Amino acid sequence: MKFKNWIYTAFIGAAVSFTSIQTSEAQVSQDRYFRALGTPHDPKVQVSWNRYHTNLALEEIMRDMAKKHPNLVKLESIGKSYQGNDIWVLTVTDFNHGKADEKPAMWIDGNIHSNEIQGTEFTLYTAWYLAEMYGDLEFITELLKDKTFYIAPTINPDAHDYFIKEANTQNSPRSGMIVLDNDGDGLAGEDPFDDLNGDGHITFMIRKSPTGRFVKDQMDPRKLIMVAADEQGEYEMLGYEGIDRDGDGQVNEDGIGYYDPNRDWGWNWQPDYVQRGAWKYPFAVPENRAVMEFVMKHPNIAGAQSYHNYGGMILRGPGAEEDLGTYNATDIRIYDAIAKKGEEFMPGYKYLVVYKDLYSVFGGQLDWFYGGRGIFTYSNELMTSYLYFHENAGRNNQDEQMKVDRYLTFGDAFVNWEEYDHPQYGRIEIGGFKKNFGRLHPGFLMEQDAHRNSAFTILHGYHTPKLSVSDVKETDLGGGLKEVVATIYNERLIPTHSSQDLKYKIARPDYVSISGAKVVAGFVVEDADFKKYKEQKVGPEKIHVDNIPGMGVVKVRWIVSGGGNYTINVDSEKGGKATWKK
Amino acid sequence: MKKMYLSLVVGVGMLFSFQSVGLAQSDYPTLNQMTQRLQGVAGNGTATLKSLTKTEGGKDVWVLKIGKGDMDNKPGIAVVGGSEGFHVLSVELALQFAEKLVNENDAALDRNTFYIFPNMSPDAYEQYHASLKYERRGNAAKVDHDRDGRLSEDGYVDLNNDGLITMMRVESPMGDYMPAEDDERVMVKANASKGQKGSYMVYPESRDMDKDGKFGEDLEEGIAFNRNQTYKFPIFTPLAGDFAVSQAESRALLDYLFEQWNIFAFVTFSPANNLSAPLKYNAGDAKKRIITSMLEKDVAINSMVSEMYNSTVSQKAFNQNNQGTDGDFFQWAYFHFGRLSFSTPGWWVPEVKGEDGKSSSSPEVNFLAWASENSVDAFVPWTQVNHPDLPNQTVEVGGIKPFVMYNPPFSEVAAIAQEHTDFILKLAEVSPKLEFHNLQTEKLGNGLTRITADLFNNSQLPTHSEMGEKSRWLRKVRVDINRETKDIMSGDKIKLIDKLGAYEKTTLSWIVKGSGNVEIKAGAAHTGIATLNVKL
């Protein structure tokens, strides 16, 4: 009895304290915070945007978002990774307004390359920002009524955590966690890096040597400087931390991978001898297969964005010169319009083309999204040293990096040189920049860059098609016949079918149908002024339209008999739906 | 009753099943008969039967692995049937090879391992035995081949109700076909430059349900195995699909092959032929970043193997100009997998010369001449039908029956299978073969010994094709000496060699410390491993 009483009292107490907390939370916020423009100032889900999250923390945040925004955010696993981790996708849209899978959609993913983990934070920020700003900003509210955002913070969860938790360089691993034979000796992964000093970072090995070409800078002994050709140096570089584990005379020659998950996609795929990093065949990597299957099941995806690092770039295809013909002028005009606008509000980021400004890529993700699915797709290379001092000192500029670590990060970026007895090299020194410096944003630069990149995907998503029946004209033809001409307008920049899509008929045609009227004949209007029509003999009540261009119109015409009210429906895979009723 | 028969086959084993099928069979096997014979082969202790996956149509995709001892380190040959579903001969040839191998050629397993994939297109293969027969390529996947948003709306239709899909011809002054001069049953394209004028439109026996003026452009079959591979994948074309290796059977086969490092050559029974004559070398295409010509040294190997084929297989080449089609399997095995790859249809229509000593320029006319000489019932006479989509037009259905141009009468198969078995076994005999020769041990004093030996590839074939050298999917020749690094004064503990040419040797040398036995191993899975025991 006593015990039950206690529970009851506790329950009431909890209920009381719950309501009091609720009122006081709003009060707490009002008493303490003043809105900084452009940021959700009192979010339902609290996230620190100045650190990186493990898979565990990510899942907690995503579940919290789905719980706190049940009508805006849904979380689903689209498949399992090689090691059995879930590949999560957040669907962000106004679920009370239209069906999520029938609205024009953006696909956004991060972290296909394991070490490029800020993409995970940036995609997460996008989902968070959209959900928290819904109802607060008219633009975002409208956007989530019209569009759907499918957001996958990491499409490589295994190696996402492996990069964070295990010893790595700034560049490793690039692969997911499948281990292959890299040196052709019949063994897979027999000689990976070794974290000799046990600090969780793979840094460099140097050794004193009479033939070495480097000396330590007297002003800053962390810095190695190359001596002039006619001067004697003191140190030689031995490469990344490691030992020769298999006795073949090589160090670090066979670790995780190697395969490149971004050479595994089904457009212009080529094998390893052409494209290093290609594996067996397109979508052999299980994580990519899960993404591909999701995209195939969601033909409403009209725009896509993937995140990499490094370099401050907004990239579009083609990945290879051999594929130049795929990207034609009509589509490039749209790519240019969105990306050039992005350049304006993303200082340090340049709009570039992969094959000519970067390097050749066969079987890349962005080429499959566009070439294989007709989806307008960018890939951003996040982080650029420009963000440190607003100077273009160039990548891995040692002087600038040392300046960053001295004046902004106060020694957090560097492992100081320390002596070590190496089983093969003898006495060496180990040290250098940590794995979370260089390619990754330091905490104080993350939120700003996350916001600017999110703004870019929001612009892109905004410009996926928006269809409406803008005009319906009726003319009496006599003899009980009427002509009905409907004008379908696309209010945004992106067409319902890219020209790549039209070339290969990737997405089905758009359907403009009339119901409630007896249709005698149906046509696509080719020229309204000069009465050029293309008749559709089979099923004229549902006219097949090849494309509804961006900022353009399409007209369809029916000859119908009898009176009465009718409805006109537009149904486009990438353009969504629109209805007009008489 | 059927159940009892099955259990008998499994119980009594291979010998019984082989004989019973051999005696009973008068036609190409059904899928059930094929499976029973595979189980029969698997009754032999050297063979293991495994289902790689099930197709969209729920059919097993089988592999037989046949070998002895250290099977994964013996040079392997993969034999592939059913690349094309309508090529039913290819399945029978693969099956008979497996049967002859385990029954009559046990010795071939001492040095080689064999992988037999008897039927890569079981969904399509079934059409041969179905009530409606046609030459089918695609599996059971649902595919909108003409990509118009309507699924398979224009498949074949048996307009004359004879259980066969043949052709239809429509009389039309706009037609571009005319009867052939040397056999007016055959429709050939009119050649305007020779002043010829067509009088017929010719289509497959089908309808135009979507009224787009095209007949049979959206078939009810799915994706063809032999159009679904990555080399020159014909994306977005009928029977190929939206991306390469999209189908379960393609994926399962490749996943399996990528783990079988020992396969050095493929023999595929498919319509392509690079055995009667080798692939041609084109310097321009061989030097591009994406290689589309067989490389020069590999053409030489292909020539050598072609000679072997032509001296083993009696049929003389005729109209054998298919040397590969986009997305096919046999080219994949070479261009993307780096293995020696050979394909043959196994049989083709022989040349029939007329009184003037010449054969017809039309393969169909030549075929019908051969068919009449050999009493093969090969033609459905043109007969008028009422075509629902072509009212008031003269439409006739007829033409060469399905299958008969690509598959010989079953009575001819035994001899063809014997010759092709002989060929594959000859190819196995020339597989790369590593041997140690000229071992010398010299005492250098103070417990040091110099070991010198030649590693020799005793084969007409190199260890790596030129294409294989470029591929990471062929292992290097690895030499290991089982001494600790500290006891090796000179020489490598592990040494990787890129390639040994035909009859090429390389000299290896070590200085080691200590006494006792030293074991040196050299090889790769696809060359076999040579072992040298040295007493210090």
Ligand SMILES: [Zn+2]
């Ligand atoms: Zn990347």
